[in-house]
Amino acid sequence: MYAVSVSPSLLPRSWWWQAVVSGVLASLGYVVGVVIESTGTLILRLTDLTISASPATETGLRWAAFVIFMIWFIRSVVQSFIHARSAAQLVDMPGPRISSIVLGLLGAFVLFHVIIGVLDALLWMLATLVTFLARWIPMWIALAVGCAIIVALLILLTSKVIIAGGVTFFSRKAWEMNNRTAKGIFRPEVPERSGSHHSLVSWASVGGQGRVFLGRGPSRHDIEEVTGREALEPIRVYAGMPTGGQTLADAADMVVRELERTGAFERAVIAVNTSTGSGWVDEWEVQPLEYLTCGNCATASMQYSYAPSSLHWMTGLDHCVEAAIMLYQAVKKAVDGLPANQRPALYITGESLGAFASQAVYTDLADVMRQVDGALWVGTPSFTPMHQELTEKRHRGSPEVAPVVDNARHVRFATGPEDLRHDIYGRELGPWHFPRIIYAQHPSDPVVWWTGRLAWYQPDWMREKAGRDVSPSMEYTRIGTYLQVLADLPVAGRAPGGHGHTYHHELIPMWKELLGLGDAERPNTLTDGQWADDAMLRRIGHAISANIALSERQ
Known part of the structure; x- marks a missing residue:
């Protein structure tokens, strides 16, 4: 998912915005991988199926998979870097530099661990809560109640603390500007x-x-x-x-x-x-x-x-x-x-x-x-x-x-x-x-083209590739494109005249x-x-x- 995050979008981004997109997508990819691994393990247990190999074969397969992945990963990142520079030229903006790629990677690494740490903490809270409730009620009810409590807590923190606090902060700044x-x-x-x-x-x-x-x-x-x-x-x-x-x-x-x-x-x-x-x-x-x-x-x-x-x-x-x-x-x-x-x-x-x-x-x-x-x-x-x-x-x-x-x-x-x-x-x-x-x-204005449907649906404007100032190398990826174009919004008004939201x-x-x-x-x-x-x-x-x-x- 990191390779997807650094692929061309509508507008070039600063390294910190790139770090946000990369960190979120990498976290999402990690979670999906964990879910797939857990599902596969569960299926193997239920079917009593065992797959085994000699230690030498297992080690060889692991190294082969690692080498193949690294070759694909490096190639994808380099290719995305080249395409991103070409895309930046179309909107008359400076493209990403090696230093910004490195800073973005470091920032994404930090954000990735923060997100995974928060998820681990939530899972620990859920497990503790379910274990406690299971003393008095059946396990499946305890699990349902525990999930409901965690979800309610997340909604409360998001709407009443994070969003409300953010709105209050930016409203105060806007009042000062006014x-x-x-x-x-x-x-x-x-x-x-x-x-x-x-x-x-x-x-x-x-x-x-x-x-x-x-x-x-x-x-x-x-x-x-x-x-x-x-x-x-x-x-x-x-x-x-x-x-x-x-x-x-x-x-x-x-x-x-x-x-x-x-x-x-x-x-x-x-x-x-x-x-x-x-x-x-x-x-x-x-x-x-x-x-x-x-x-x-x-x-x-x-x-x-x-x-x-x-x-x-x-x-x-x-x-x-x-x-x-x-x-x-x-x-x-x-x-x-x-x-x-x-x-x-x-x-x-x-x-x-x-x-x-x-x-x-x-x-x-x-x-x-x-x-x-x-x-x-x-x-x-x-x-x-x-x-x-x-x-x-x-x-x-x-x-x-x-x-x-x-x-x-x-x-x-x-x-x-x-x-x-x-x-x-x-x-x-x-x-x-x-x-x-x-x-x-x-064509490069994310205000015109960003929509919630981007998360799961490829729009015609991406399929048709008719925009003069949008890179033909921009490809659609579910969730990935949604987050990329969303991250383009804050920089849309800083594009040169004739591009972006300018x-x-x-x-x-x-x-x-x-x-x-x-x-x-x-x-x-x-x-x-x-x-x-x-x-x-x-x-x-x-x-x-x-x-x-x-x-x-x-």
Whole structure:
């Protein structure tokens, strides 16, 4: 199982994460081996079967088995090391080094003995408990009761001590982060931003991620300098997490009041962004829209929690969905209250947990197309129902990493900008009608591909091997692949742009297509977008990178 643990996965891992995966899998392999040995011994006893050999033969067989195993083991590890380095090149990340392999092996050795030690202690407790109970009740009842007590004890320790303690610790850290302001972030001065002196929302109330969202981004002058075109000051509104008896509905109403105050309903485009669990809004989802519309847009979001998305996955997702519904419905109601010929085009966006919650607003794809003018969902988690349903309905011959649904008339799954007009095999797609919906998903993004079913079921995306940045040497192993991709999750956001859970420059052409710039007809009042050629998109990308680099990540 150790050889399996060091085989290629979606992303290269640090030695300590590798040690965790290797230690757990090695322990699992050891336990399976013990079970097989015990079962075989029991069968031999029940059948009164004896297998014997001379001492010399027995010694020879043991040495032969050991040599064969070591040759296979060394070959597997070396081969996995080579394949892992090749896989790392596909995602533009440094591959494993000999030193990291050695450290990972040592760490796995320690963890293996810790896990086996815990299991031995549990077995000792079970044996002691059963022996004690067997004085008064039959052995089989004592065994059943003993097992039940040990299982109950494990559940109690896991849920009430380990998980609850971990949630409390990370929640406290998240609260501290929510109260700080990242370096390089300053209170906005322009009235088009929430949190400014003109705003109904205080700078202190929007939380750490809200301050980053409101303190970053291009000004009107920045847009004019990059595009060479006349621009408006982009509007950004944000409401902090409800406090003091306030509700999510109150926060959503505040967002609408801020949109009204800033004149957002007079802009060509309004984008409703569902933030992640901590309140984070990705600049790469917002700034491309601001540049491509020359500032003739508004982006609205709000905070519903300060905890990381991973904690929401553990403790429940209902709060995220409720926030997404409240925000969207409040903005949609305000837009629908305007005369039909004066309404801004309405777009929805979200990344990761935000993409999940944003899609939960709608009953199905038809409902999305009835209500909005476009959607950009980035790094959608595997447990999102609408994403699952559309993927299952894909055309024959289109892979799971980039499905083609309904001839791509409205929905396009894109691993990169090249998938917007062609499928992943280079075949041209048909006409793209409005409203347009884009799922941005990298083949190497574990957030999109990790699921509980990986423990026992080989998914199509592994069988098809269509991902451009996933090694063809990645093979499926029950339990092993599940743990490998699970261990990829913590490092997914550290991958370079264009890989893993990091979506950067590729979102610029996606926004261009979503808005219909360059198309004769589009669902908004924007002027012709022929000026936004490939060279201009690259300039915009450089400008966004430079703007983000001015401040630290919250």
